[in-house]
Amino acid sequence: MTILTRDDGIVKAVRYGVRGKKASNAAAFQVMCYGDFKLRPSRGELMTAVSADIIDGFYPVSEDILKLSLLTYLADITYTLLGENNPDSRVLSLFLNTVYAASYRDENIMKIKSVYELKLMCAAGFMPYLGAACECGRNAEYFSPARGTIVCASCRKKGDIALHSTVLSMMRYIVGCEDKKMMSFSVNDEKLYDELSSVTEKYVSVQCEREFDSLAYFKAMRGLY
Numbered sequence: 754m755t756i757l758t759r760d761d762g763i764v765k766a767v768r769y770g771v772r773g774k775k776a777s778n779a780a781a782f783q784v785m786c787y788g789d790f791k792l793r794p795s796r797g798e799l800m801t802a803v804s805a806d807i808i809d810g811f812y813p814v815s816e817d818i819l820k821l822s823l824l825t826y827l828a829d830i831t832y833t834l835l836g837e838n839n840p841d842s843r844v845l846s847l848f849l850n851t852v853y854a855a856s857y858r859d860e861n862i863m864k865i866k867s868v869y870e871l872k873l874m875c876a877a878g879f880m881p882y883l884g885a886a887c888e889c890g891r892n893a894e895y896f897s898p899a900r901g902t903i904v905c906a907s908c909r910k911k912g913d914i915a916l917h918s919t920v921l922s923m924m925r926y927i928v929g930c931e932d933k934k935m936m937s938f939s940v941n942d943e944k945l946y947d948e949l950s951s952v953t954e955k956y957v958s959v960q961c962e963r964e965f966d967s968l969a970y971f972k973a974m975r976g977l978y
């Protein structure tokens with residue numbers, strides 16, 4: 754199991770030490786859950802989960818392969834950016850609220866994805882610069898995932914992405930808003946969430962200098978819906 758904890762950040766744990774056969778224990782080892790885990794050090798880096806009390810099993814997510822594949826990807830990028838044993842209460846709260854939104858709120862799934870990607874990047878020290886204009890002073894109409902900034906047509910380089918003005922507005926909102934209000938916006942044309950999503954995932958991928966199989970899987974799943 755991989756557990757994102759408040760005090761120790763992400764830890765790896767094995768469950769064979771779990772005692773008792775209470776239903777709550779079994780439920781806590783589902784694919785995605787929020788719970789109170791009692792851990793004790795085991796061999797090497799590994800912890801042993803001695804007990805677990807489930808607080809929320811996020812059942813709507815467990816039963817929805819698309820949502821589950823999205824959250825698996827989001828857990829993947831969190832692990833990549835945070836690493837193990839690096840406590841971060843902001844990331845914990847962002848992730849929990851994102852799983853909650855995916856489970857219980859009627860939000861566009863690509864919006865949920867983009868909001869978390871961008872907020873995570875901010876929390877991890879990669880807050881993009883989305884100011885008024887390109888650094889040369891011209892109107893900025895592209896986003897540079899490599900530089901983490903908006904640029905104009907003259908300053909853009911290979912890999913920079915043309916931005917719809919509404920996509921830029923959404924990015925500015927997400928970066929600037931209080932974390933608890935991160936989902937509090939909407940656009941009429943839901944296709945713009947797809948555009949936003951392609952920008953934010955590229956930003957994560959370029960800054961992490963890798964591709965994510967879990968993202969490819971999510972996209973494959975989404976193609977089936």
Ligand SMILES: [Zn+2]
Binds near residue numbers: 890904906907
């Ligand atoms: Zn420029």
